[in-house]
Amino acid sequence: MRKLGPLIVLLAACAGSAQQAKPTKSLYDRLGEKPAITAVVDQFVAKLAADQRINARFANSDIPHLKAMLVDQICEAAGGPCKYTGKDMRTSHTGMNISDDEFNALVEDLKITLDQFKVGGLEQKDLIGALAPMKPDIVGH
Numbered sequence: 792m793r794k795l796g797p798l799i800v801l802l803a804a805c806a807g808s809a810q811q812a813k814p815t816k817s818l819y820d821r822l823g824e825k826p827a828i829t830a831v832v833d834q835f836v837a838k839l840a841a842d843q844r845i846n847a848r849f850a851n852s853d854i855p856h857l858k859a860m861l862v863d864q865i866c867e868a869a870g871g872p873c874k875y876t877g878k879d880m881r882t883s884h885t886g887m888n889i890s891d892d893e894f895n896a897l898v899e900d901l902k903i904t905l906d907q908f909k910v911g912g913l914e915q916k917d918l919i920g921a922l923a924p925m926k927p928d929i930v931g932h
Contacts (some may be wrong), residue, residue, distance in 0.1 A: 793824065818917045819871030825862065828869070832861045844896040848887070866912040868921040880928035887932065894930050 822828055836858055842847050849857070860862065866873030898919070905915050 795823065805813070817870040818914065818921070819866060820871040821914050822865075822869055822918070823860070825866055827872065828865050828871075828906070829858075829862050831904055831908050832858050832865065834907065835901055836861070838900045838904055839897065842896060842900055844891050845900075848889070848893065864884060865918070865922075869918065881932060882924045884929045885932045889930050891930055 792825075792878070819828075836849075836854060839849055841852075860875065860877040863873045864875040869877045901919075902915070905918070910918075
């Protein structure tokens with residue numbers, strides 16, 4: 792059985808009460824649309840660069856391109872009007888052999904960044920839920 796670690800803990804912590812009403816706005820709207828997503832991504836990438844557990848993975852990256860792709864990916868995953876045009880996750884991570892620990896470090900950095908921006912628990916849960924299915928295409932390839 793594969794250990795999912797902090798990702799599952801994060802999802803459970805963000806889930807809140809099962810009796811919460813379903814929001815009427817899209818996740819994209821609840822996150823503050825593209826300007827807010829862009830601000831979160833800027834801080835998130837800065838956090839990744841400072842994280843010694845995983846910053847070597849980004850040492851040779853085109854950071855402006857990475858940020859633009861992350862903004863579009865999150866925007867699209869959240870139901871916004873953006874269209875992610877980058878490579879699929881399996882293709883872009885093949886040969887990198889990313890470990891569960893590295894993936895979990897990235898998720899932890901995202902959670903810290905979302906907390907810094909005071910993103911609500913439901914929005915965090917919904918965002919992580921939209922991104923979590925990518926893990927099998929990122930880890931171990």
